[in-house]
Amino acid sequence: SVFDTLAAMGHEQVLLCADEPAGYRAIIAIHSTTLGPALGGTRLLGYASDEEALVDALRLSRGMTYKNALAGMHVGGGKAVILRSGAEPLDRERLFRAHGRFIERLGGRFITGEDVGTTPADMELIRRETRHVKGLAGEGGDPSPWTARGVLRAIQAGARHRWGSDELAGRTVALQGCGSVGGRLAAELHRLGARLLVADVDPDRARHVAAELGATVVPPGAIASVQADIFAPCALGGVLDDRAVQELRAEIVAGAANNQLLEPRHGDALAARGVLYVPDVVANAGGVLSGGADLFGWTRAEVHRRVQAIYDTVLRVLEMAASEGVSPQLAAERLAEARLRERAAAG
Template structure:
């Protein structure tokens, strides 16, 4: 299993705008299984770098590297803000999960994770199933979210945290957290997005849904009486709340002027394309729930779960995401800042304290 030879050159890595303080970046391939992957370890100040593995058909290795770097940094901040004793990392496998993923490919990935000697701990992310993680676990113990390490699939906890975050956001903007009669556009109906939609429906919200995968949309229409729109138009819907639960960078200079919702609160990672986009949302009077604060339920579940135990501790810490967001929103108002700037500051305050200890 040799180093991955790609169009990502030496200077393109070290001068990369997302490089920042990354500690370790590993390019791996396995010819036999077709594995092409990048593992990025951002920061291990608080503990081993925990972050999921994403399988996605990137157009080129440079795009995959950018995603890995951004996502791993995001995990450092997510884990710090969630109060976990873990650093941040991320892995991306360049493949179409519906066509090219195999048990053998995931096992080969597990072998590479093991070679990092516990500095990186992997888990499930986009394009990866609980069964995939079981395959990874056959070749490394540095994996979470499996049947042997606790609660299995983390997506219900991610969804629970996002739902609590939506309620906290509604409370801040509308003066109460009652979602009955509210309209929500849920963009992305994967494991997390669909479960968020379910909880919103159960709370009495009216749903507009979208996904690139048509069967998921049809299922949501049938289950929740939802209205479907094209995913590219989900942010433009006439709703109270926009919940992006698909891929990142959806909040940008093109989409933000088109948003009609008063709240943006969803499960997607790296929702802001640039820092300027958070400021643009603030100027438009749109409350943004920082992605890594609201979607931390999954990482909380895989970090704190214990085999054979119930999920009470995990649920309590996940439910507290709403309280964390309320504190962020209030501090942002007091400091005339944006919620994501405040969330970053709170995470950095914890990291700085740990470095001094």
């Protein structure tokens, strides 16, 4: 039942929201406010069914709780999904203002921002109804450089755990996706002397990185199984499936993409094959941390310090996984849950 699912996943509150004249149907999932108001984006997507949308909202909001807790942010986890119907064109003003009114009624328990299918202009529309929104046009700036820096720190920590040294000079990195994060990560890795194999479904992007950094272009279908020391998924979620886990030749997987494991069992399968997986929930927290500038008034130096510290969190998670005999993904979740329990106990 829905209630069993909620209980199993630990959600505090899930709202089904509708404003039919506005063409608005949405789910706002508040997973946890233990560490602070639930922070999470609003996505606008077409779903095959209402159940699929609900599962997405539940899974993503819990992921935000873990990501924020592991990043040391004093915010909780939430997510909103607006169900995109077939009706076109969308009246975005009515849609997002309706969404803003629902958020306003939550009185600050949920703070939203941009996500898949939404833009800074949509956030401005939400802002007309509530101040509990971030990521307005001209605010904050692009999180990608911070995400790329955090992923680099995660790779270095993985290397330290695996090979006893952060040194990446001479290591080969297979990079999937040369977009906002992947492109910058490639430049950072090149600067540290790593050899790069790159792939992108947009061949121009891969060629651009190759030309700038002397990387070798690999067909997108082959990047997860090329001979490399490190595989860095920076494109899509769900890339670590049965086939990828079997064919992977890298010793470390660390990248920016969200939800890289298709299912939790793939984390165990990687561990069984002796591949060190750095959980994305820790590795890609740079973007979330950069939001601390708007949320808490952190200086650039403070954001930098916290993004650099992703290294320490990764090491801690990997050490926990090794000592408790569990996958790094499970260790990361346990560490996040321990932080939530500590906070709850402190009142």
